[in-house]
Amino acid sequence: MRNITGPPVEHDDFFDRPKEIARLQRELSNSANLRINAPRRVGKTSLVLRLCEICQQQQWTAVYLNVEDSADELSFAEKLLDSLHHGGLHPDSISRCAILFRKARQALGGVKVGAGIDLEMGEVDDPDHSTLGRALESVFRKIEADGRQVLIVIDEMPELLLAMTHQDHGQQRVGRFLHWLRALRQSYRQHIRWIFLGSIGLEGFVEERNLGKTINDLTPFILDALSAQEADAFLEKLGTDNHLPLPPDIRQEIIRRVGWPLPHHLQIVFHALVDSGVTTADAAALEKACAFLLRPENLSQFDTWRQRLEEQFSVPDATVAKAMLNHLSQHAKGRTREQLLNAIMAAHPQSEASKVEEQLGRLSIILQRDGYLMENGGRQAFRSFLLREYWQRRRP
Template sequence: MRNIIGQAVSGSDFFDRPQVIKRIRRAIRNGNQVYLSAPRRVGKTSIMHHLSDNPEPGEHYVYAITQSVDSLDGFYKELAKQVIGSDAFGRLGRTGKTIKNGFTDLLQRISLKVNVPMVGELSLDKGTQTSIQTDFTTLLEELDLEGGKLIILVDEFTETLDNILIKHGKQEAKRFLQSFRELMHNRKLTGHVQFLLTGSIGLQPLVKKLEATDLINQLNIIDVPALTEDEACHLFRQLVDQEDVTIDDETVRYILRKIDWLMPFHVQLLALEVIDVHESAGSPIDQRKADKAFDQVFHQRNKIYFEQYYDRLKKRLELGPEYQFVHELLNRAANVPTLDKAIVHDLAVKHAFADQYKATLESLLYDGYLHETADGSAYRFNSSILKTWWKKYVG
């Protein structure tokens, strides 16, 4: 297993997460449309890659990422492009199974719109002008998967919705959700085409803002939790053992507890710095060296990893009250163990943001900055790594 930091992983670099994978597989088997929900950098894309690389019998996965798409047409175009270009489609095309009457025209039309190399020779009859969305739906309806299932993975789906909202306004964003809901629940596709969506910004807060919760109420939402301490230990060991680092279990747990929110990404950063300390100061790694490795995580050279969080946050915050509220809130939270809900409310009032702050707060929870304390009376930073980073570089 290589220590890949920053990009989504696949193949043997994927640290298995059997519980969440099992839940997703079960939901898919039961015919659900699934939304994978987790804060930034928790491993959503890696999970999608893992599923595509390891299909169950009869499953064909197609991966699409729609982060930069900002229109309804653009969205269906991207999906069509990925479906037509997929291995599954190519295989079916070669055996001639998918080609039915009129289907070639359709492929031709879509391929003209999406501009991908076609499967085999096709006539140049462009047929009638229909929307890419209708063409794409027809394409899916006509696909003969011989009893198999096409599972379309849409990464950064929520960004697309947000982009459409920003560029074209609320009505268009709702129209997009409406059209996609129709596609997902198209009776002709039942049992043979399913979707697994995800996004790095919260779907629920966004849909609430659109007053369109009813448009997503049939999605099966699956949370991707942080790793358990045992899982994190296991991952950490796999990463450091191959570098001949000597560290006992107690010290591994000690250093992992310092992170407090056990995402693979943070475990990997820490492993990288432990290896660095091992190389400069030697093994065994004791608690003092572990502390040094933890401090090194905040070195300038790791800044880019954290900027990814902050860039996303900055992009979404409206300048003015929302921006000021969030910054003061996170500054305060970074300097105390927990921040009382009453104080959060007071801050919103102070910044003239009291009637809107709840949705913003929900996004911060979703983004992985904060979570509610067990008794529900306060908020706290999710991860001491993010907390320290915020204090050092932003606050």
């Protein structure tokens, strides 16, 4: 297992999570379609990539696609087809659709796809290919009829949906697209399984827009940080495989300091140990590594936590979320709801207290779900010391 601190990890770099894999497999064998409910950076993408690998070994066709850089329904469709094609599924009908989509793209030029999933394909005499949605359905009909088990994993779907909301008829198109996808899952449900995940939660996105119904067929799959025991084994392996063995007391101290053993946080503390040039991992070395990690030039690895807030929330919500985190970053032991409200009102005296209170309630649920905060004995606090220290230094 190499010391990788950012992108998803695969093959020998993946620290095995057999319990989670077994849970995922059980869900799939019960014909569930899933949405992974998990905080940021907990290892979602790496886990589903491993699942795909295992499914393929068991003769499934497993297709993973990240739709983060897709801008609209047509590019989603193109990416999906491309992935299915690479998965070796029905080249004929897929190729026909791919040609249609290419023509549609050319006809549109630089124009945005205002008609969304109902975009006309110009094949009026052919009901199977008259619109973008129908053309895709025809591919799924063939895949289902083929009888082969197929797993489709879609990562970063909320990013695509967020991008769409900023385009022409965005809200309507998002609703229509999600309804269409739900109908697709229900129509072709014998052999095709779906998993959705992302660094922005799908449930938060749909709840905010009253679209909960469009994903109510997806079973939530909860993925948490590692247990203390798993984190210990993780650190032991990381140390051994990277020529800096970590004795048990140092492993325990790393876990205590991190406070919340995300694989990513364990990887970055270990990286800081190696990078700070120590040859033996002892208490002094760990102290030095933690200080090294929080030096300004090393802080950018936490930036994703800040950037995602801006992408995910409206401007007023992002302002309050940042104010909450700014305040909590100064209080390691946390603050009560009332203390938080007072602090935000003091910083934004022109705001309406009842409105801020409502925002506070809503946002604390999302910030807890995404892994920023936890609530303990009526107090909200940062879940991770690393993130709190980062926030204190980089207050937006």
